[in-house]
Amino acid sequence: MIETEGNRATRIVTIYDDIYNLPDARDYFRAMHHAGFxxxxxxxxxxxAARAELMRLRNLSSLGVLDFASGYGIAALLMRHQISLDAVLNHYRDPAVEGLTTPEMTAHDREWLRALRDEDNADSYAGLDIADQALAYGQRIGVFDAAFAEDLQADAPSEALTEWLSGCDLVVEIGSVAHMLSQALDRVLRxxxxxxxxVITAPIRGNDTAAAMDVMAQHGLTVEALPIPPFRHRRFADDAEQARAIANAAARGHDPEGFETTGYFHAQLFLARPANELTDIADWKISPLAT
Structure with missing residues (x-):
């Protein structure tokens, strides 16, 4: 989970840096629970909801889905399995998994997810991140069909990633850097x-989204805010972090009252798609919406 605070050109804060790239996902998801993610x-x-509409418009039976800045792959996991975020977080807090070795945990998670797989979802899912161990774990347990540990902010995509991107229909994101790493996003869209x-993304209020929005526009995509109120991202670590978040949100034109003032970062969802596919999103059945 990588977030920005302050000037994105000079200050990047990596949250949970010591648990973001471990051989299995237990510590990471326990921290997510503790932080109220x-x-x-x-x-x-x-x-x-976006997947369903995209499939309808393009008359597709399956999609290529890229989980951008994926880590262990919570976005892909929730999309392709019949399970809630709370159930995932509770799974990794179960005392029964405490003493398992990583190979035992891998086998345990593989069987757990196999039983929850949505049989109607034939999509191909790929993870993209610099966290190689997290990606490898996600692939071993069946979250990802392909995984690419590549830094597209610094380097062009590999031949393997380039080939996979040629079949990519949907990019999803719930936790990248400052925001969506515009150079990496440009390379993905190319x-x-x-x-x-x-592209559907959930930036934290206060993050600088301008560069990513410009990249999407340059690729012929129209960006819209989904008709969902800002929602909790995670709890602030301390008063100083909250003060910075309030200042950053206000600087981006957001009223922090009732949002960042409640003790949590808040995020909002945006969708980017070609102009000829701008169907009405007001009737989408996006649920659940409870906190």
Whole structure:
């Protein structure tokens, strides 16, 4: 979970740096529970709705879905399995998994998810992140069909990633850097240009989204805010972090009262898609929406 505070050109804060890239996901998801992480709960509901509309418009039976800045792959996990975020967090807090070795935990998670797989979802899911161990774990347990540990902010995509992107229809994001790493996003969209993928993203209020929004516009995508109120992302670590978040949100034109003032970062969902596919999103059934 990587977030920005202050000037994105000079200050990047990596949250949970010591647990973001471990051989299995237990410590990471326990920390997510402790921090009151909620973005994936709302994001996945919107991703599923966008997926359904994209399939309808393009008459597709399956999609290529890229989980951008994926880590262990909570977005992909929730999209392709019949399970809630709360159930995932509770799974990793179960005392029964405490003493398992990583190979035992891998086998345990693989069987757990196999029983929860949505049989009607034939999509191909890929994870993209610099966290190689997190990606490998997600692939071993069946969250990802492909995983790419690549830094697209610094380097061009590999041949393997370039080939995979040629079949990418949908890019989903719930936790990237400052915001969506505009160079990386540009390279993803260039690689997927033939498919004109939709992008759905959940930036934290106060993050600088301008560069990413410009990149999407340059690729012919129209960006809209989904008709969902801002929602809790995670609890602030301390008063100083809250003060910075309030100042950052206000600087971006957001009223922090009732949002950041309640003790949580808040995020909002945005959808980018080609102008000829701008169907009405007001009637989308995006649920659940409870906190």
């Amino acid at each position: 909620r973005t994936a709960h709302h994001g996945a509901a919107a991703f599923v 690689g997927a240009a033939a498919r004109k993928p939709w």
